[in-house]
Amino acid sequence: MLALASRRAGRARLALGLGRLDPRASLGAAAALAALGVLVALAAAQPVWRTDETTSTRADAAAWVVIDTSRSMLAAEAPGGEDRLARARRVALRVRAELADVPVGLASLSDRALPHLFPSPDEEAFARALARAIRAGHPQPTGLGESGTDLTALASLPTANFFSPATARRAAIVLTDGETAPVQPNVLDAAFRAVPQTALLLVHVGRRGERVYDASGLAEPGYDPAVDGAAAVRGVAALTAGSAFEESDAAAVAAAARRAVGASGPTAELVRGERRTPLSPWVLAASVVPLAYLVRRRNVDR
Numbered sequence: 001m002l003a004l005a006s007r008r009a010g011r012a013r014l015a016l017g018l019g020r021l022d023p024r025a026s027l028g029a030a031a032a033l034a035a036l037g038v039l040v041a042l043a044a045a046q047p048v049w050r051t052d053e054t055t056s057t058r059a060d061a062a063a064w065v066v067i068d069t070s071r072s073m074l075a076a077e078a079p080g081g082e083d084r085l086a087r088a089r090r091v092a093l094r095v096r097a098e099l100a101d102v103p104v105g106l107a108s109l110s111d112r113a114l115p116h117l118f119p120s121p122d123e124e125a126f127a128r129a130l131a132r133a134i135r136a137g138h139p140q141p142t143g144l145g146e147s148g149t150d151l152t153a154l155a156s157l158p159t160a161n162f163f164s165p166a167t168a169r170r171a172a173i174v175l176t177d178g179e180t181a182p183v184q185p186n187v188l189d190a191a192f193r194a195v196p197q198t199a200l201l202l203v204h205v206g207r208r209g210e211r212v213y214d215a216s217g218l219a220e221p222g223y224d225p226a227v228d229g230a231a232a233v234r235g236v237a238a239l240t241a242g243s244a245f246e247e248s249d250a251a252a253v254a255a256a257a258r259r260a261v262g263a264s265g266p267t268a269e270l271v272r273g274e275r276r277t278p279l280s281p282w283v284l285a286a287s288v289v290p291l292a293y294l295v296r297r298r299n300v301d302r
Contacts, residue, residue: 039287049277057121059268061169061261068176069108075210079217088175098254110141111150151180155191158198170198171260177206178229192240199260200242204233
């Protein structure tokens with residue numbers, strides 16, 4: 001079609017006494033049209049440049065953040081006030097930020113420890129799991145009532161494959177109100193003596209006078225904060241050679257978690273995900289070059 005149009009244009013130029021066009025100009029126009037068509041078609045295909053996103057993470061260390069999800073974690077100082085679970089989430093995020101280079105997992109605790117996210121370097125995944133999976137009363141404890149917690153269940157952290165066998169530096173940060181069933185000292189002592197040892201950091205989340213309130217703002221009669229949670233937390237820490245903190249000591253908890261896993265260690269490069277860069281805008285921008293050539297040629301010829 002381009003050749004036919006060129007012949008017609010040549011005959012018209014001869015009839016008007018304008019002389020013949022340089023054949024090289026026709027070849028240039030043909031090449032520009034072909035390039036323009038290829039570029040537009042390529043842009044319509046929406047090409048994407050894919051690259052792997054990698055991160056450097058500790059190969060010798062891992063930590064778990066374990067949050068008590070018994071119903072008593074809904075206790076607050078007043079109706080509509082910030083409850084214990086919300087405050088525990090805030091401390092958990094503070095600890096996760098301190099351990100940015102360490103794989104960190106997330107688990108819930110009632111009468112058993114239930115993993116929701118295995119140790120991962122992905123801080124966003126941790127935040128999502130914390131917001132979506134950690135809910136008071138889920139899963140429900142068996143045999144302890146809705147408000148029940150059994151801190152003896154922490155014995156599964158060092159012994160039930162929560163950590164990879166290759167992980168030498170281990171830490172578990174537990175946020176709980178400490179309102180627990182009687183613990184079994186021998187079970188806890190044996191579990192936390194296992195090698196490699198797991199550093200246990202217990203954070204008491206709770207204040208005097210807090211109650212669980214229903215939707216109408218009335219204190220639920222079924223909840224009686226009779227257990228001295230702070231004393232229970234200190235007792236379990238003593239049994240396991242661990243450390244006890246209050247929720248107000250978030251900075252101290254984060255620093256202790258860092259000491260437990262070490263300031264540094266061998267690292268590994270892990271693929272976090274795939275990044276996609278759309279190329280269509282760049283291809284369309286490149287198509288301006290042959291288009292500009294055609295426009296300029298038309299104007300010069302005219």
